[in-house]
Amino acid sequence: MAAIETRALSKVYKTYKKPPGLWGSVRGLLHRQYEETRAADGVTFSIEEGELVGFLGPNGAGKTTVLKILSGLLHPTSGEASVLGHVPWERPDALKRQFSLLMGQKNALWWDLPARESLELNRAIYGIPHREFKTLSGELTELLGVSDKLDVMVRELSLGERMKMELIAALLHSPKVLFLDEPTIGLDVSSAKKVRDFLREYNATRRVVTMLTSHYMQDIEELCKRVIIIDRGQIFFDGPLASITDRFATHKIVHLQFNRPPTTDPTAFGEILERDTHHLRLKVLRHKIPETCLALLSTGEPTDLNVQSMPIEEVIRQLFLEKQHASE
Ligand SMILES: Nc1ncnc2c1ncn2[C@@H]1O[C@H](COP(=O)(O)OP(=O)(O)OP(=O)(O)O)[C@@H](O)[C@H]1O
Numbered sequence: 001m002a003a004i005e006t007r008a009l010s011k012v013y014k015t016y017k018k019p020p021g022l023w024g025s026v027r028g029l030l031h032r033q034y035e036e037t038r039a040a041d042g043v044t045f046s047i048e049e050g051e052l053v054g055f056l057g058p059n060g061a062g063k064t065t066v067l068k069i070l071s072g073l074l075h076p077t078s079g080e081a082s083v084l085g086h087v088p089w090e091r092p093d094a095l096k097r098q099f100s101l102l103m104g105q106k107n108a109l110w111w112d113l114p115a116r117e118s119l120e121l122n123r124a125i126y127g128i129p130h131r132e133f134k135t136l137s138g139e140l141t142e143l144l145g146v147s148d149k150l151d152v153m154v155r156e157l158s159l160g161e162r163m164k165m166e167l168i169a170a171l172l173h174s175p176k177v178l179f180l181d182e183p184t185i186g187l188d189v190s191s192a193k194k195v196r197d198f199l200r201e202y203n204a205t206r207r208v209v210t211m212l213t214s215h216y217m218q219d220i221e222e223l224c225k226r227v228i229i230i231d232r233g234q235i236f237f238d239g240p241l242a243s244i245t246d247r248f249a250t251h252k253i254v255h256l257q258f259n260r261p262p263t264t265d266p267t268a269f270g271e272i273l274e275r276d277t278h279h280l281r282l283k284v285l286r287h288k289i290p291e292t293c294l295a296l297l298s299t300g301e302p303t304d305l306n307v308q309s310m311p312i313e314e315v316i317r318q319l320f321l322e323k324q325h326a327s328e
C-alpha cells in the first residue's frame with residue numbers, strides 16, 4: 001500500500017457573505033447567502049514510502065487545504081484519503097505519532113519559553129523517552145547549526161533560527177510522514193540553503209515520506225524528483241520534474257546587462273521576458289545562442305552577459321499558459 005493516498009478528495013469552504021449596507025444585513029438575516037470555494041476538487045494521487053514530493057501551485061490553489069486534510073485538521077467534503085493506512089480526519093492515536101505538519105506561516109513553539117524548554121514540552125506531549133530526546137535534539141540542533149541558541153527565548157530568535165527550531169520540534173518524535181508547508185518562507189539565502197541541505201540529508205538517510213510546498217523553486221529543484229502541480233483545486237500535473245524541464249530544454253535564457261542597449265532588435269532572437277533601462281532577459285532557442293550573444297554584444301554598451309537554462313518558474317509559467325490555451 002502507498003504511504004499516502006487520496007481519491008477524489010474535495011473540500012468546499014462555505015463562507016457567509018453579507019450583502020452591503022443595513023438592508024443587506026437585515027436581508028442577510030433572512031436569507032443567508034453563502035459563497036462556496038472549491039479549494040480541493042477531485043484530488044487523486046498516491047505517494048510511496050521514501051518519496052519527497054514537491055506540491056506546487058499558485059496562491060489559493062489548494063495546497064494547504066490538502067495538507068490540512070491529510071494531517072486530520074480538516075474534514076474533506078467528499079472523497080477518500082489514507083496516510084500510513086489510516087483515515088487522517090478520524091485522528092487515530094496510532095497516526096498522531098507518525099506524522100508531522102510544519103507550517104512556515106504559523107508557529108507551533110511556545111514563544112515565552114527558551115527554545116530548549118519549548119522542545120522539552122514537545123517531548124512530554126509525544127512521550128518521547130528522555131535519553132532519546134537528548135540524543136535526537138542534540139543531533140538535530142547540531143545539523144541545523146542552532147545548538148548555541150537553545151537557551152534563547154523563542155520570541156527572540158531570528159526568523160531563520162525559529163524555523164529551524166520548529167523543524168526540530170516537528171521531527172523529535174521521528175515521524176514517518178512529513179508535511180512541510182512553506183518551510184523556507186521568509187528565510188535568507190543561507191538559512192534556506194541550510195534547511196534544504198538538512199531536508200535532503202534527512203530524507204535520504206531516514207526515507208521519511210515528505211510532501212513539500214514552496215514558492216521558491218530552488219527548494220523544489222534541489223529536493224524533489226517528483227512534483228504534483230495543483231491549480232484551482234485540481235491536479236494538472238503529476239510526474240517527474242525532469243519530464244517538464246526537459247520539454248523546455250530546447251531554450252535558454254540570455255541575460256544581458258548594459259549601460260546603453262544594443263541597437264539590434266532583440267525580438268529577432270527570441271521572446272523578451274524582461275526589459276528595462278539596464279538589462280534584458282530573452283528566451284532563446286538553444287542553437288541560436290551564439291549568434292544571439294554576438295549580435296547583442298556588438299552594439300550598444302554591454303556590461304555583462306550570461307546564459308542560463310530555463311528556470312523552473314518559467315517552465316511552470318509556460319505550462320500554465322499552455323493549459324489556459326488548451327481550455328480556451
Ligand atoms: N477557512 C477557510 N474558509 C474559506 N475559504 C478558505 C479557507 N481556507 C482557505 N480558503 C480558500 O480556499 C482556497 C485554497 O486555499 P489554500 O490555503 O489551500 O491555498 P494554497 O494553495 O495553500 O495557497 P498559498 O500558496 O497562498 O498558500 C483559497 O481560495 C482560499 O481563499
Ligand SMILES: [Mg+2]
Nearest residue numbers: 063064065181
Ligand atoms: Mg498555503
